[in-house]
Each structure stands twice: as C-alpha cells, then as structure tokens.
Amino acid sequence: MTVRIYVPIDSVALSLGADEVAGAIQIEAIQRGIDIQLVRNSSRGMLWLETLVEVETEQGRFAYGPVNPQDVKSLFDADFIRLGEHPLFHGAVDEIPYLKRQQRLTFARAGITDPQSITDYVQYGGYVGLQNALTMDAETIVDCITQSGLRGRGGAAFPTGIKWKTVLDSESEQKYVVCNADEGDSGTFSDRMIMEGDPFMLIEGITIAALAVNATEGYIYVRSEYPHAYASLKQAINTAVDKAYLGENILGSGKTFNLNMRKAAGAYVCGEETAMLESIEGKRGIVRAKPPLPAIQGLFAKPTVINNVISLATVPVIFSQGADFYRDYGMGRSRGTLPVQLAGNIRHGGLVEIAFGITLRELIEDFGGNTESGRALRAVQVGGPLGAYLCDSQLDVRMDCEALQQVGGSLGHGGIVVFDDTVDMAQQAKFSMQFCEIESCGKCTPCRLGATRGVEVMDNIISGHNVQQQTLLLKDLCSTMLDGSLCAMGGMTPFPVLSALKNFPEDFNLKSVPEAG
Amino acid sequence: MLKKDFDNAAILPLITEFEGVPGALLPILHRIQETLGYIPQQAVGCVAEFLNLSRAEVHGVISFYQHFRQHACGKHILEVCKAEACQSRGGRELDAHVREQLKCDFNETTTDGKITLEAVYCLGLCATGPSIAIDGKPYSRVNEQRFKQLLEQMS
Numbered sequence: 001m002t003v004r005i006y007v008p009i010d011s012v013a014l015s016l017g018a019d020e021v022a023g024a025i026q027i028e029a030i031q032r033g034i035d036i037q038l039v040r041n042s043s044r045g046m047l048w049l050e051t052l053v054e055v056e057t058e059q060g061r062f063a064y065g066p067v068n069p070q071d072v073k074s075l076f077d078a079d080f081i082r083l084g085e086h087p088l089f090h091g092a093v094d095e096i097p098y099l100k101r102q103q104r105l106t107f108a109r110a111g112i113t114d115p116q117s118i119t120d121y122v123q124y125g126g127y128v129g130l131q132n133a134l135t136m137d138a139e140t141i142v143d144c145i146t147q148s149g150l151r152g153r154g155g156a157a158f159p160t161g162i163k164w165k166t167v168l169d170s171e172s173e174q175k176y177v178v179c180n181a182d183e184g185d186s187g188t189f190s191d192r193m194i195m196e197g198d199p200f201m202l203i204e205g206i207t208i209a210a211l212a213v214n215a216t217e218g219y220i221y222v223r224s225e226y227p228h229a230y231a232s233l234k235q236a237i238n239t240a241v242d243k244a245y246l247g248e249n250i251l252g253s254g255k256t257f258n259l260n261m262r263k264a265a266g267a268y269v270c271g272e273e274t275a276m277l278e279s280i281e282g283k284r285g286i287v288r289a290k291p292p293l294p295a296i297q298g299l300f301a302k303p304t305v306i307n308n309v310i311s312l313a314t315v316p317v318i319f320s321q322g323a324d325f326y327r328d329y330g331m332g333r334s335r336g337t338l339p340v341q342l343a344g345n346i347r348h349g350g351l352v353e354i355a356f357g358i359t360l361r362e363l364i365e366d367f368g369g370n371t372e373s374g375r376a377l378r379a380v381q382v383g384g385p386l387g388a389y390l391c392d393s394q395l396d397v398r399m400d401c402e403a404l405q406q407v408g409g410s411l412g413h414g415g416i417v418v419f420d421d422t423v424d425m426a427q428q429a430k431f432s433m434q435f436c437e438i439e440s441c442g443k444c445t446p447c448r449l450g451a452t453r454g455v456e457v458m459d460n461i462i463s464g465h466n467v468q469q470q471t472l473l474l475k476d477l478c479s480t481m482l483d484g485s486l487c488a489m490g491g492m493t494p495f496p497v498l499s500a501l502k503n504f505p506e507d508f509n510l511k512s513v514p515e516a517g
Numbered sequence: 518m519l520k521k522d523f524d525n526a527a528i529l530p531l532i533t534e535f536e537g538v539p540g541a542l543l544p545i546l547h548r549i550q551e552t553l554g555y556i557p558q559q560a561v562g563c564v565a566e567f568l569n570l571s572r573a574e575v576h577g578v579i580s581f582y583q584h585f586r587q588h589a590c591g592k593h594i595l596e597v598c599k600a601e602a603c604q605s606r607g608g609r610e611l612d613a614h615v616r617e618q619l620k621c622d623f624n625e626t627t628t629d630g631k632i633t634l635e636a637v638y639c640l641g642l643c644a645t646g647p648s649i650a651i652d653g654k655p656y657s658r659v660n661e662q663r664f665k666q667l668l669e670q671m672s
Contacts, residue, residue: 015642015655047644186600189641224547224584225640227653263547266584268638282542282568284581300539342644344605349644372606381601417643419605431601435638438583 010043042197044111045351129319147323149335154308185384187415199236331357383412447490602643
C-alpha cells in the first residue's frame with residue numbers, strides 16, 4: 001500500500017533543509033523497497049518543528065519534527081511510516097495543543113494541502129466564496145464585507161467595507177484592485193505563508209474584491225525578498241487562468257478580471273500604499289500626499305482598492321461561511337480572527353490565528369513557551385519596526401487595535417518579536433533611527449533628516465555625552481518627526497524609540513527620563 | 518572585477534517584450550539584472566529611449582531601490598538579515614562574524630570576486646533566525662558553525 005508522506009515547501013522549512021529531507025526520504029524509501037507518495041504541503045505554522053514531516057494513516061496525519069536530513073535514516077529504522085516510536089514523534093497533528101487551541105479561518109488549509117493543487121483547494125472549501133459572490137451584485141458584496149466587520153490587516157486597520165464602497169461609488173471606466181504583498185515588517189511572515197502555502201485563497205479574495213467594485217485589472221505587489229512566494233503565486237495565477245477562475249468570462253459569468261504581478265525592489269517604504277502605487281507605475285517609491293485617496297485617485301489616477309494580503313485572503317471565508325460567522329469572533333471593534341506571528345527569541349515561534357482579545361502574555365507564555373534562550377524576557381516589539389517596545393508589566397494587554405493604542409503600542413501587521421535580557425534597548429532605539437535613515441523615501445524633511453540626526457543623538461547617549469540634554473533633544477526630534485511626516489515611516493519611527501526610552505531608561509545612561517519643557 | 522561593455526543591441530532584446538506594459542520600468546530593470554547580474558550604465562539610455570523617459574528618471578529609479586545594483590557583483594550574492602527578529606536571536610553577532618570572515622563590508626565583494634555581501638531587512642524567517650540567503654536560497658538558524666559549512670559549500 002502506498003503511504004503518503006508530507007514534507008513542507010514553505011520557505012522556513014526550505015531554510016532548514018526540507019528539500020534535502022524530502023530527497024533523503026525518497027532515496028531511503030527506494031532503497032528499502034517501500035512504496036511512498038511524497039507530497040510537498042504548506043507549513044502548519046509550528047515553525048520550531050520545521051522541517052515537520054507528516055505520515056498519513058487511516059487514523060489521520062501524524063507528525064515528526066524537527067527533522068533534519070540526517071534523521072531520515074533513523075525514522076525509517078524506527079518504521080515511522082507505521083508510526084514507530086521515535087524521539088521526534090509528536091502524535092496526531094490535529095491534537096498538538098498549539099494547533100488545537102487556534103481558531104483557523106484564514107489559515108484553515110495551512111499545512112494540509114499542496115499549495116499548487118487547485119483540486120486540493122476546491123476539495124477543502126476553496127472557491128465557494130467566489131461562487132456565492134458571483135450570484136450577488138456589487139452592492140451586496142460590499143454590504144457583506146461591511147457586515148463582517150473586517151478591518152485592514154496591513155497595519156492601519158481601516159474598515160475594508162468603507163474602502164470598497166468608496167471605490168464602488170467612484171465613477172470610472174477603469175478601476176483597479178491592488179494587493180499589497182510588500183510584507184517588510186521584521187517579525188511578520190503571515191503574508192508570505194499565504195502566498196507560498198495557499199495562493200488560490202489570495203487569488204479568490206482579490207477576484208471577489210474586483211467583483212465588488214467592478215474592477216477588471218489587478219496587481220499583486222510582492223517584495224523581491226520573497227522569491228518563493230513570487231514563484232508560487234505566479235504559478236497559481238497561471239493555473240487559475242487555465243481553469244477559468246481568472247481572465248475573461250470567469251466561470252461562465254461574463255465577468256472579466258486580469259491579475260498581474262509586480263516584483264518590488266527592496267524599498268520598505270513601498271509597503272506604504274501610495275509609495276507602492278508609484279512603484280507599480282514605474283517610479284521612485286515616493287509617498288503621495290492624501291487626499292486624493294487612492295480609492296478615488298489611485299493607480300494610474302483611477303479608483304483603486306488597496307488591501308493587504310491577509311485582508312484579501314480572509315475575504316473567501318467571509319463569502320463561504322457568511323459575514324455573521326466571521327463577525328462573531330473578536331472583541332470591540334476588532335472583529336474576526338488575527339493571524340499573530342510569534343517571532344524572535346521565542347521557544348515555540350510560529351503562526352497563531354486566534355480571535356482578537358487574547359492577551360499578549362497568553363500568546364507569549366502559553367503558545368510561545370517564553371524565550372528560546374531560556375533567559376528572562378525583557379522586551380517585546382509588537383507591530384513591526386514602527387511598533388513600540390513593551391516591557392513585562394505591559395503584557396496583559398489584549399490583542400485589539402484600540403487596547404494596544406491605549407498602552408502606546410500598535411497592532412500593525414500582528415508581528416510579535418521577543419527579546420531576552422541580553423538586549424540593549426539603547427542599541428534597539430538607535431537601530432530604529434538607522435532603519436528610518438536607510439528606508440526613508442526622502443519626501444518629508446523630518447523623516448529624511450530627522451532619522452540621521454536621531455542616529456547621531458543616540459550615539460551621543462550611548463557613549464554618555466551630555467545624556468540629559470541629548471535625551472531632551474531626542475524627544476524634541478521625535479515630536480517633530482511624529483507631527484511633520486506624511487506617512488508612518490517618519491511618523492511612527494518615534495514609537496519604538498520613545499517606548500524604549502520610557503520603558504527601559506536604565507539602558508540610556510539615565511536615572512530618570514527628563515520631561516520635555 | 519570583470520568589466521563588460523553592453524550596447525543597445527545587447528539590452529534591447531531583453532526589454533522589447535514589455536512594449537505596451539503599463540508602468541514597465543521596474544519589470545524591465547528586474548529583467549536586465551536577472552540576466553546580467555546588474556544594471557550597466559549603458560542600459561540607462563536604452564531603457565529611457567524605449568520608455569520615452571529621461572535618463573535622469575531611469576537613473577533615479579535605479580538608485581532609489583536597494584535591490585538594483587549598478588555595478589557587477591561577485592559570483593554569489595550573500596544576503597544577511599539585519600532586522601529586529603534576527604537581532605533578538607544573535608543576528609548582530611552573525612553580522613559581525615560574516616564581515617570578519619569575508620573581510621568585506623556590506624555592498625562590497627570579497628577580493629577573490631566570489632561573494633558580494635548585502636544587507637537585507639527581513640526574509641520572513643523571523644522565528645528561526647538568524648537568517649541569510651545565498652543566491653536567493655534561504656537558510657535559517659545560522660550560527661558560526663553553520664555559516665562555515667555553507668561557506669565551504671560555495672564553489
């Protein structure tokens with residue numbers, strides 16, 4: 001009997017030798033005369049267990065991990081295809097508490113399917129949402145997304161329904177949908193996992209967005225640092241066109257939607273939506289002033305829906321299960337689920353999709369298992385390079401856009417980076433300024449020059465030169481950047497800097513933080 | 518480093534398929550770099566003429582984006598992640614170690630022309646860092662020992 005074995009094709013697995021593991025399994029099986037079928041699936045998101053090898057049995061799928069190429073021989077020696085005892089054995093995949101406790105709506109297929117198999121996708125509930133949307137008129141589609149309470153998952157948390165309504169109501173012969181896949185925040189990888197692991201879901205979501213606003217052309221802007229995601233999406237788009245899920249006359253509906261891909265070129269600021277539009281138009285990624293809103297004058301000056309990967313990838317489940325189903329998850333104004341990314345110095349790093357409202361401490365301690373180094377946790381950066389550094393006493397905050405704002409933080413794209421007690425928070429503050437210096441598009445003076453001055457001030461503080469006065473200068477500089485920058489690059493760089501100063505003054509050669517006068 | 522001369526005859530076949538593509542400059546620059554390894558100065562005029570842009574506009578775009586190289590690079594591209602998630606897992610130490618081992622800094626090429634070292638801000642491998650990429654292939658949990666092995670495997 002053929003035994004089916006799964007080895008993930010996600011970048012994390014690849015970076016830990018998944019191709020070599022897959023190759024070793026095939027060679028070993030041939031040498032031992034064992035009949036196997038090797039499937040390259042997506043990742044379950046339990047990244048500390050990668051490469052996670054699964055064996056399919058009549059009782060379901062069972063996990064072994066983390067498997068290195070040199071472990072393969074011992075797995076066969078232990079007769080792992082019949083679930084033999086092995087130190088890397090974790091039992092039934094679905095029973096692993098890390099997965100069992102999650103509420104996976106957007107990541108429902110993660111780790112289960114072959115990302116490039118449209119048959120797998122349809123078998124596991126794919127394209128039901130599009131079928132339903134094709135029976136609705138544009139207004140009804142927009143109403144449904146408004147009802148679901150979905151807010152943008154890229155960082156700004158803007159209500160998706162309002163955005164789509166604005167584009168729908170804008171008169172134009174040509175409209176666009178643009179998917180922002182420029183996931184540049186350190187500590188985030190959920191977009192990458194979708195593009196590599198479930199590309200048809202993203203394509204389906206973008207297609208529904210196009211139907212909602214009567215757009216016939218769309219673009220996905222993928223960062224150049226994600227070559228595997230780019231290749232995966234490209235292949236999936238070709239398959240979707242072949243199967244009439246994209247292009248002219250989608251599924252015989254008479255509707256047309258063409259989806260194009262654009263590769264970014266290593267500029268963090270192009271994750272800002274208007275800089276991204278400039279980049280797609282073939283220009284320098286310089287931020288545009290708003291208004292006009294992109295929903296009214298966006299790509300090539302036409303009305304444009306711009307959504308992040310996770311926002312669009314969540315659209316299919318809303319249309320297959322219903323807006324109420326989705327809205328019933330979550331808390332306050334943050335409805336639905338949030339794909340949290342546990343990253344940095346954490347024992348059980350990975351993807352945790354769960355309803356809004358869980359505390360940061362539950363995520364880090366219960367899911368994450370605290371630091372990987374085993375040392376005390378000192379700082380947590382939530383929401384990417386522009387997010388605040390929180391300290392231990394702030395970890396009881398709930399994962400909710402408004403709750404995080406109240407403690408001076410931001411949810412951003414849902415990335416959580418954990419640091420242990422070896423971290424030097426003055427160096428982290430300096431890095432935030434350096435990052436802004438490198439990545440500023442240069443349009444606004446407070447961002448372009450402020451970041452450079454910020455690095456100099458931080459150098460002075462770190463070397464102990466006139467620390468009290470330099471700290472006042474730093475705060476003054478940060479308030480100028482905050483108020484005087486068009487976009488989040490300059491406008492939010494002060495968040496990690498000032499939060500590091502406030503929460504960890506002992507690292508700044510300071511006994512107390514001086515008040516700005 | 519190898520100096521090559523490129524003329525319009527070498528560049529044009531790479532870009533003609535982009536005729537009529539809206540906002541084609543980035544795809545064109547990617548194509549040139551994927552084929553030649555960098556974007557030679559001679560390509561600027563050719564691309565500008567093809568897209569009916571000024572040379573300044575094309576140069577401005579090339580110099581804006583960190584991904585585009587204006588000079589020939591080494592045989593291999595080694596990207597080291599310098600972002601926060603990797604920092605929390607020993608990225609700063611790996612960064613220093615790599616520069617010391619290669620005896621070159623970021624945006625430089627080793628004296629034997631084998632490796633060009635580039636900084637990258639996030640490869641999306643943030644739970645298993647420190648992470649690097651060699652010619653686009655990702656590697657994570659890279660400590661000094663693993664880096665040594667990877668270096669030895671590079672021919």
